Amino acid sequence: MTPSATVLSRAETAPDSGVNPAAAERMHLVVTGHVDHGKSTILGRLLADTGSLPEGKLDAVRMTCERNAKPFEFAFLLDALKDEQAQGITIDSARVFFKTPRRHYVILDAPGHIEFLKNMITGASRAEAALLVIDAQEGVRENSRRHGFMLSMLGIGQIAVLVNKMDLVEYSQTVFDRIVAEYGQFLSRFGATPVWFIPVSGVTGENLAAPAPNLSWYRGPTVLDALEGFENRQPLTSTAFRMPVQGVYKFTQHNDTRRIVAGTVESGRIAAGDEVIFYPSGKKSRVERIEGFNRPPATAAAAEEAIGFTLTDQIYVGRGEIAAKTGQPKPHVTTRMKVSVFWLGKSPLVMRKEYLLKLGTGRVPFRLEQIHRVIDASELSISEARATQVQRHEVAECTLALGKPLAFDTADQCPSTGRFVIVDNFEISGGGIVREALPDKQAWVREKVLNRNYKWEPGGVSAERRAERYSQKPVLLVITGDKDADRKRLARELEVRLFDDGRHVYFLGIGNVLYGVDADIERTGVNRLEHLRRLGEVANILLDAGLIVIATAEGLTQEDIDVIRTSGGSDRVVAVWLGDRTTTDLSCDLLLTQQDAETDGVTQLKSLLHDCGAIFKPW
Ligand code: GTP
Ligand code: MG
Numbered sequence: 001m002t003p004s005a006t007v008l009s010r011a012e013t014a015p016d017s018g019v020n021p022a023a024a025e026r027m028h029l030v031v032t033g034h035v036d037h038g039k040s041t042i043l044g045r046l047l048a049d050t051g052s053l054p055e056g057k058l059d060a061v062r063m064t065c066e067r068n069a070k071p072f073e074f075a076f077l078l079d080a081l082k083d084e085q086a087q088g089i090t091i092d093s094a095r096v097f098f099k100t101p102r103r104h105y106v107i108l109d110a111p112g113h114i115e116f117l118k119n120m121i122t123g124a125s126r127a128e129a130a131l132l133v134i135d136a137q138e139g140v141r142e143n144s145r146r147h148g149f150m151l152s153m154l155g156i157g158q159i160a161v162l163v164n165k166m167d168l169v170e171y172s173q174t175v176f177d178r179i180v181a182e183y184g185q186f187l188s189r190f191g192a193t194p195v196w197f198i199p200v201s202g203v204t205g206e207n208l209a210a211p212a213p214n215l216s217w218y219r220g221p222t223v224l225d226a227l228e229g230f231e232n233r234q235p236l237t238s239t240a241f242r243m244p245v246q247g248v249y250k251f252t253q254h255n256d257t258r259r260i261v262a263g264t265v266e267s268g269r270i271a272a273g274d275e276v277i278f279y280p281s282g283k284k285s286r287v288e289r290i291e292g293f294n295r296p297p298a299t300a301a302a303a304e305e306a307i308g309f310t311l312t313d314q315i316y317v318g319r320g321e322i323a324a325k326t327g328q329p330k331p332h333v334t335t336r337m338k339v340s341v342f343w344l345g346k347s348p349l350v351m352r353k354e355y356l357l358k359l360g361t362g363r364v365p366f367r368l369e370q371i372h373r374v375i376d377a378s379e380l381s382i383s384e385a386r387a388t389q390v391q392r393h394e395v396a397e398c399t400l401a402l403g404k405p406l407a408f409d410t411a412d413q414c415p416s417t418g419r420f421v422i423v424d425n426f427e428i429s430g431g432g433i434v435r436e437a438l439p440d441k442q443a444w445v446r447e448k449v450l451n452r453n454y455k456w457e458p459g460g461v462s463a464e465r466r467a468e469r470y471s472q473k474p475v476l477l478v479i480t481g482d483k484d485a486d487r488k489r490l491a492r493e494l495e496v497r498l499f500d501d502g503r504h505v506y507f508l509g510i511g512n513v514l515y516g517v518d519a520d521i522e523r524t525g526v527n528r529l530e531h532l533r534r535l536g537e538v539a540n541i542l543l544d545a546g547l548i549v550i551a552t553a554e555g556l557t558q559e560d561i562d563v564i565r566t567s568g569g570s571d572r573v574v575a576v577w578l579g580d581r582t583t584t585d586l587s588c589d590l591l592l593t594q595q596d597a598e599t600d601g602v603t604q605l606k607s608l609l610h611d612c613g614a615i616f617k618p619w
Contacts, residue, residue, distance in 0.1 A: 025103035025232055028126045030110055032151070033133030034141040038164040041202035042133060043096055043109055044074030046223065049209035052098035053077065074202065078109060102228045126304075126416070129158035129230045131223070136169045136176065136199070140183050142378040146393060148183070149377040152192040153340055153395065153433065155415060159187075159194040160226045167201040171214045189380055196226045237302040240328040241268030242409070242417050244360030245278065245321045249308070260291060261317060262308035263361065266416035268325065270309070271300035275326040278317045279407035280333040282450035284326070285311040314462040320362035322407040322417060331409050331417060332437035333446060335402040336369065341422065342377065342395050345429030349390040349422070357402065359420035359434075365403035372397040399438065404570055405446065410434050441559055445533050445566040452537075466546035470504045474543035475614035476536075476568050477605065480556040480586070481578035485594060487552035490578065490601050495550055497602050503615060505548040513538050529563050536567030543572055548614055557584040574612055576605065 031039045047053050061080050065072040078096065096107045108127065130151050134144050151159060161183060169175045180197045187194060198207055199215050200223060206212030209224045221229065246263040270276070270287060277284045288310040290298045301307045317323075322331050343349045351368045371387045374396045390396040411418035411433035422430040467473050477494075479487045491507055498505040514523060517534050521527045535551065542549045553560075556575070565573045577588040578597055590608050592601055609615050 027103055027105050027128055027227075027230060027232055029105055029107045029129050029131060029227070030127035030151075030156070031107060031131045031133065032110055032147040034135065034138070034143040034147075037133045037135040037138065037141075037144070038202040039131075039133050040075035040078050040109055041073065042131070042162065042164060042200065042208065042223070043107060044077035045202050045205045046208050047077060047096060047098055048074065049205050050098055050100065050224065054081075057081070100224065100228060103232075105227065127154075127156055128233045129160075129227075130156050131160050131162055132194070133162045133164050134179055134183065136163050136165050136172075136179065139179060140186070142393075144183065145186055145378045145380075148187050148192065149190065149380075149395065150342055152187070152190055153342065154419070155411060155433070157192070158230045159192070160196045160198055160223065161194045162223060163197060163199045164202050166199045166206065166215065167204055171199070171212075173217045176218075186380070195230070196220055198223055198226060237267070237269050239267045239303075239414060241270050241274075241276075241323070241325040242266045242331070242360075242414055243270070243307075243323040244362065244417065245317060245319055245323060246361050247319050248317060258288075258310045260308035260310055261323065262306075263323070264306045265301055265303050266360070267303050267414055268328070269300060269302040270307075270323075270325065272309075276311075276323045277326060277330070277454065278315075278321040278323050279331050279450075280405045280446075281317065281321060282333075282453035283315045283317055283456065284454050285313040285315050288312045313458045314460070315456075315458055316463050320360070322360055322362075329413065331407045331414075333405050333407050333450070334437050334443065335405050335440045336438035337400050337402070337406075337408070337434050338372075338397070338436040338438055339400055339420075339432045339434050340395060340397055341390065341430050341432035343390045343422075343430040344392060345422075345424050345427070346392065347424075348392070349396070349424075349430060351388050354403075355429075356423040357400065357406070357420050358423060359406065359408050360417050362406050362408075364406050366400045369399040369401040372399070397435070405442070405566075408434055408437070410436060442562055442566045445529075445536075445563050448533070449567055463544070463546070470546050471616070472503055472546070472548060473614045473616075474546050474548060474572060475609060475612060476539045476543060476549045476551065476564070476573045477576065477609065478556065478561065478564065478573060479550070479552045479576045479578055480554065480561075480588075482583055483554055485578040486597075487554075487578050490597055490605075491550045491552050494602050494605050497606070498548060498609075498615075503548055504546060505550065506542060508535075508539060508542065508549050508551045510535065510551060510553055529560070532560050532563045533567050536564040536573075539564070539568045539573075543569060548609065555584055556586055558586050561586060574608060574614075576608070 031043060033039050048058055057077065057080065061076050062072050065076065081096070096109065098105050132144065132147060132151070134140060163176050163179050166176070176199045184194070184197070198220060199218050200207040202208070207215055207218070207222050209222060211222055243263045243265045245261055249260045249262060251258050251260070270290070272287050272289055274287050275284060276287055290301050291308045324331055341349065349368065354365050354367055357364050357366050371390065374387045374390055374394050375381070377393055377395045387396070409417040418434045420432060420434070421428050479491050481487055495505050495507040513535050514531065517538060518531055521530060539549050539551065561573070561575050575586060575588045576590045576592055577586060578592050578594065580593050582588060582591065590604065592604060596604065606615070
């Protein structure tokens with residue numbers, strides 16, 4: 001017998017993990033249910049009964065139990081397999097692998113909510129179906145309900161409910177029927193219908209791989225038959241291409257300036273020669289070559305493969321962007337989204353606090369903008385009355401306001417880039433799915449920027465080479481403040497000082513833009529944001545040329561600076577307020593009083609430029 005049951009790390013579940021992907025279908029399952037209802041026992045027993053255990057494993061575990069005078073448990077099999085594999089690699093939960101004539105199964109035994117959510121959302125398991133275990137003797141418990149709700153929220157419609165430990169209730173049909181009625185009614189309240197309810201016993205193996213004489217009143221399939229009857233969802237390879245960028249790596253060979261864009265293909269396929277667009281930036285290029293890890297270069301790759309590719313143009317992209325393909329539906333890019341959140345944090349999810357959202361490889365800070373309604377996932381009681389917080393185990397529909405634009409999909413379009421986890425205080429405290437992308441104030445600018453970046457013609461010299469040559473990184477320093485503050489004098493003085501230091505710097509007088517590039521639009525209030533957008537565009541070109549740019553403008557608000565950031569590049573614009581206190585809603589990077597400006601204003605600005613990485617040599 002070939003050993004086929006193994007606990008796998010993520011890398012090993014990739015299609016080249018010894019299984020020929022062409023030879024068999026694969027299905028990812030998740031096993032959930034209330035604590036102690038028998039998840040691990042059922043899995044262990046399924047492995048044993050389908051001949052999926054490594055040879056001698058069962059006997060070895062039995063003997064260990066005997067030696068320790070401990071009754072044998074099928075659940076120990078999972079622990080044993082886990083231990084064996086865990087040496088040297090960290091695995092957070094047991095992933096079990098077994099095969100039948102029809103296909104290969106990758107099963108995740110998720111011991112708790114956090115593990116379950118984490119695995120569902122970070123993509124370690126892409127469950128397409130679920131086994132939900134309910135103890136016949138204990139009946140439906142709160143986690144039976146919560147997990148049912150979460151499965152439905154995450155779009156896992158294929159559920160087999162296993163009513164376990166039937167041996168403890170004398171195989172009673174009445175007990176079974178009661179659970180079917182109660183739990184079926186619960187699921188139906190949010191529109192979920194399990195495909196099967198199956199009475200089983202994990203300990204005796206009844207109705208797992210073979211029918212049980214004790215349960216002769218039951219006419220449905222065994223668990224194995226039910227699994228075999230589940231349909232694989234639409235293959236991920238036939239949907240739009242998505243690859244969250246994990247990192248961009250340099251070739252180490254001499255003089256090789258190429259970069260490898262690395263990540264895991266979440267859906268779709270990609271081939272050499274394909275045009276790819278990265279979001280949120282909208283930058284585009286063409287795939288030159290696809291590199292696999294520890295295998296020869298390939299000409300194409302598909303969903304679930306960890307790959308890297310080189311590009312034909314010298315564009316700068318970074319971790320957190322999502323690569324998509326020209327001609328396919330684009331991901332959304334915005335700072336507002338409507339979501340369903342499942343909250344698990346010890347302290348409630350509250351308004352006004354800053355949290356971290358992780359989606360794909362992207363990470364952005366966010367705050368709750370609004371809580372629309374809150375649902376208790378176990379009782380299904382709904383509160384729509386102006387909720388201001390979400391308690392542990394509650395599900396809420398909310399609007400999130402992100403600290404910067406993020407690329408994502410809605411969960412119904414592309415689940416893997418439409419799910420997220422929420423980090424509070426360095427701990428995963430919740431997760432959820434994106435229901436809707438909402439417009440924000442910058443949408444009109446962003447649309448233009450996406451188009452501009454799409455059409456952008458890169459030169460032959462990369463930004464990196466310029467930075468090396470000039471010993472600086474391009475930044476736009478905007479000095480704003482009240483009417484009477486002498487911004488221009490300070491800006492010019494800084495320009496001269498930086499120039500004398502050997503920097504490549506340019507003072508961009510706002511009038512130069514206003515009467516030139518903006519000559520076609522009037523200088524009235526309604527055009528204010530358009531003027532700023534154009535200022536950002538002009539700065540963007542100067543920044544692309546590698547310069548440090550200094551501009552001044554009176555009384556900028558947060559929205560004003562956001563427009564400049566959207567067009568000039570969000571991480572390349574620094575805002576300084578000159579004056580004793582800000583008189584708009586701007587949150588600036590430096591507040592410089594008039595008095596400080598006169599004594600050591602230039603030094604303070606230089607140190608700000610140093611802190612943001614624009615100048616890095618001692619001055
Ligand atoms: P957690 O991982 O802790 O949530 O538990 P679990 O759901 O994995 O349960 P596990 O498989 O560890 O089983 C819990 C206990 O129930 C063990 O002592 C099992 O032997 C027992 N058990 C599981 N299935 C059956 C069954 O069908 N019949 C009987 N009599 N006992 C069972
Ligand atoms: Mg368990």
